[in-house]
Amino acid sequence: xxxxxxxxxxxxxxxxxxxxxxxxxxxxxxxxxxxxxxxxxxxxxxxxxxxxxxxxxxxxxxxxxxxxxxxxxxxxxxxxxxxxxxxxxxxxxxxxxxxxxxxxxxxxxxxxxxxxxxxxxxxxxxxxxxxxxxxxxxxxxxxxxxxxxxxxxxxxxxxxxxxxxxxxxxxxxxxxxxxxxxxxxxxxxxxxxxxxxxxxxxxxxxxxxxxxxxxxxxxxxxxxxxxxx
Numbered sequence: 001x002x003x004x005x006x007x008x009x010x011x012x013x014x015x016x017x018x019x020x021x022x023x024x025x026x027x028x029x030x031x032x033x034x035x036x037x038x039x040x041x042x043x044x045x046x047x048x049x050x051x052x053x054x055x056x057x058x059x060x061x062x063x064x065x066x067x068x069x070x071x072x073x074x075x076x077x078x079x080x081x082x083x084x085x086x087x088x089x090x091x092x093x094x095x096x097x098x099x100x101x102x103x104x105x106x107x108x109x110x111x112x113x114x115x116x117x118x119x120x121x122x123x124x125x126x127x128x129x130x131x132x133x134x135x136x137x138x139x140x141x142x143x144x145x146x147x148x149x150x151x152x153x154x155x156x157x158x159x160x161x162x163x164x165x166x167x168x169x170x171x172x173x174x175x176x177x178x179x180x181x182x183x184x185x186x187x188x189x190x191x192x193x194x195x196x197x198x199x200x201x202x203x204x205x206x207x208x209x210x211x212x213x214x215x216x217x218x219x220x221x222x223x224x225x226x227x228x229x
Contacts, residue, residue, distance in 0.1 A: 016089050023093075027065050029181040030164070034225040035066075037189030037218075040158060044192050045075055050120075050127045050155045051192060053077070054146050055162075056215060057134040057174040062162040062185050067129055071098045078102055078120050078128040080113060082135070100126045114149065121153040132159075132215065137173045142212035147195050147204050156192035159214045163188075163222035186225035188218040 044051040055063040067077050078100035081087045091101045102116045120126040130149070132142045150157045163186050164179035179185060193214075195207055 012085075012088055016092060019089060019093070023061075025181060026061065026179055030062075030179050030183050030185050032062070032065075032185045032187060033229050034186040034222075035189070036187070036221065036225060037160075037191075040189050040192055041070070044156055044158060045070075045073075048125075050076070050122075050125050050153070051158045052121075052128060052130060052146060052150055052153075052155050053158050053160060054130045054132045054142075054211070054215070055160050056140060056219075057131040057137075058139065058177050059160075059162050059219075060131065060176070061178065062164070062187060063160055064129075066160065066162075066187055067099070068097050070127075076100060076124070076126045078117070078126040080117065080128060080130065100124075100128075102128065114145070114152075117149060118152055121149075121155050127155070132211070133174070139174050140212070140216065142208050142215065144204065144208055146211070147208050150193070151195040151197060151199065151204075154194060154197070156194040157211060158192050159190040159211060159218055161188050161215055161218035161222050162186060163219065163226055165226055184226055184229065186222040186229075188221040188225065190214050190218050 053063070053067065071077050079090070079094040080102045081091045081094065083103040087103065091103065094101050100120060102113065102120060117128045120128060130146050132146050133140055146157060149155070164177060165184040166180040167183065168178045168180065170176040170178070193207070193211065195204070
């Protein structure tokens with residue numbers, strides 16, 4: 001991880017409270033009107049075992065809101081965050097919420113990040129959040145890394161998605177969603193899926209596609225929930 005120079009330190013010092021303020025405004029003014037599938041969370045948390053929350057990179061804002069809710073309920077949630085200096089702000093935010101932080105990248109430090117996440121799941125019982133099409137896309141293509149992590153750790157994958165009544169969409173690869181203040185929000189949580197041990201590489205592709213389709217279906221479910229209210 002690079003050391004921040006003075007300019008970056010000042011920038012981060014100014015940006016951190018600004019980002020906290022933006023999140024506060026969005027999370028406090030938007031109204032979550034529907035959360036479907038919470039029985040899946042209850043089932044995996046009651047088992048006492050870790051699980052792997054997974055959602056699209058586009059859905060960070062309110063899926064993270066839900067992760068904070070789980071932390072407040074006493075669950076141990078971890079976040080994989082870039083080891084670069086640009087990851088300092090999200091890492092500090094995650095720690096301030098009570099989350100565990102894994103500094104790594106599936107593209108730059110893939111093997112080490114996988115080992116760190118494996119240790120957190122198996123040895124510490126932490127549930128590591130994953131953005132399943134991140135960090136660089138393609139958008140809405142479920143990456144094989146989550147499948148392998150579930151297979152290695154035997155922690156179930158738990159897909160979730162959200163929809164916003166009104167949102168800005170950034171011109172980024174992930175079409176990142178920022179709900180507009182006072183919007184209604186719907187969250188949909190899917191069934192947990194554990195990847196069996198001993199499967200060959202060619203056997204994993206149908207499971208990867210299954211998870212990809214599950215996330216797409218949950219997005220539609222959340223959108224439909226808003227239309228019914």
